[in-house]
Amino acid sequence: MKLLTVITVILLSMVLSSCVKEQDYGQVVAAGLSVLIAVTLDEAEVKKTAHLSALEMDRKNHIAPKTSRYAKRLARITKDITIIDGAHFNYKVYLNNQLNAFAMPDGTVRVFSGLLDAMSDEQILAVLGHEIGHVKLKHSYNQMKKQLLTSAAFQAASATTGAIGDLTSSELGRVAYQAVNAKFSQSDELQADKYALQFLRGRGKQPAAMLEVIYVFQARLGDSGGFLSSHPSNKQRIEAISRAL
Ligand SMILES: [Zn+2]
Numbered sequence: 001m002k003l004l005t006v007i008t009v010i011l012l013s014m015v016l017s018s019c020v021k022e023q024d025y026g027q028v029v030a031a032g033l034s035v036l037i038a039v040t041l042d043e044a045e046v047k048k049t050a051h052l053s054a055l056e057m058d059r060k061n062h063i064a065p066k067t068s069r070y071a072k073r074l075a076r077i078t079k080d081i082t083i084i085d086g087a088h089f090n091y092k093v094y095l096n097n098q099l100n101a102f103a104m105p106d107g108t109v110r111v112f113s114g115l116l117d118a119m120s121d122e123q124i125l126a127v128l129g130h131e132i133g134h135v136k137l138k139h140s141y142n143q144m145k146k147q148l149l150t151s152a153a154f155q156a157a158s159a160t161t162g163a164i165g166d167l168t169s170s171e172l173g174r175v176a177y178q179a180v181n182a183k184f185s186q187s188d189e190l191q192a193d194k195y196a197l198q199f200l201r202g203r204g205k206q207p208a209a210m211l212e213v214i215y216v217f218q219a220r221l222g223d224s225g226g227f228l229s230s231h232p233s234n235k236q237r238i239e240a241i242s243r244a245l
Contacts, residue, residue: 041158046145049154049167050106053176056169057110064093070113077121077128078109080203084132091128099220102180103131105141118216126196126209133195139188140179147178190240197244211241 064070070093078091089107097114109131116124134140148154153171167175184192197207218234 041145041148043141046141046148047106049148049172049175050104050108050140050144050179052167053172053179054104054106054108054110056172057176057180058092060173061110062095064095064113068093070095070116073116073121074111074124077124081128081132084136087136089132089135099217100180101127101131102182103135103140104176104179105135105138105144107135118220119213120209122200122205122209123213123216125203125205126200126213129196129199130192130210130213132199133192134182134184134188137188137191137195139184139192140182143182143184144175144179147175151175186236190237193237193241194244197241207245211238211245214238214241 064074066072066075074091074093078089082089082091087107089103089109091109091111093116094110094112096112097117098112099115099118101109101111101115103109109128111124111128115127119127151171151174153167153174157167157171193210196210200207200209214234214237
């Protein structure tokens with residue numbers, strides 16, 4: 001197998017170069033794998049993992065049936081945003097009371113029914129703009145890539161098969177969980193907010209809807225929880241959005 005051959009060559013050359021003590025062997029193996037995977041893990045592979053973990057996530061959640069009012073409403077809100085600058089996005093509603101939504105690097109976007117209950121169409125579009133911003137600005141891609149590169153299960157699966165499709169469903173579930181509970185940097189969050197403002201403007205909507213979204217979250221959850229759990233403080237976001245408006 002090509003990957004194993006390369007690993008073997010690296011290990012052999014390290015052993016032959018004589019500076020490897022026997023007890024360091026395990027560390028060398030681990031180091032060799034990380035280097036190789038960093039090289040071979042390309043964008044298509046990250047997106048493929050995202051797709052597989054999204055399937056796993058969908059399997060574990062209650063998806064609103066297509067004929068439900070939730071699914072119909074989200075389909076109406078998203079009918080013009082399934083392709084954005086050539087990138088495909090797919091949307092579904094999870095029947096879940098939480099105020100939340102998330103996006104994955106492959107263009108998977110999921111909205112919780114609790115969010116639909118709490119917000120107007122324009123406000124939902126603002127949340128979607130923010131989430132799409134994380135995808136378009138590669139925040140979610142970078143985060144998933146980093147996660148995969150530090151995942152022992154991912155490294156093991158890649159080392160034996162050279163492919164990422166062999167992660168177990170529980171590992172894929174873990175990848176999906178990280179995407180749902182993504183912790184982005186403060187600057188990523190503020191950038192995604194700005195993206196949302198442009199996104200709304202470009203669609204003839206009121207960019208102030210993004211500000212309203214923060215107020216709805218603040219009223220319902222205070223400074224933490226759901227969409228805002230890992231974000232900068234509401235005050236900071238409100239200030240930044242107000243300046244951009
Ligand atoms: Zn965010």
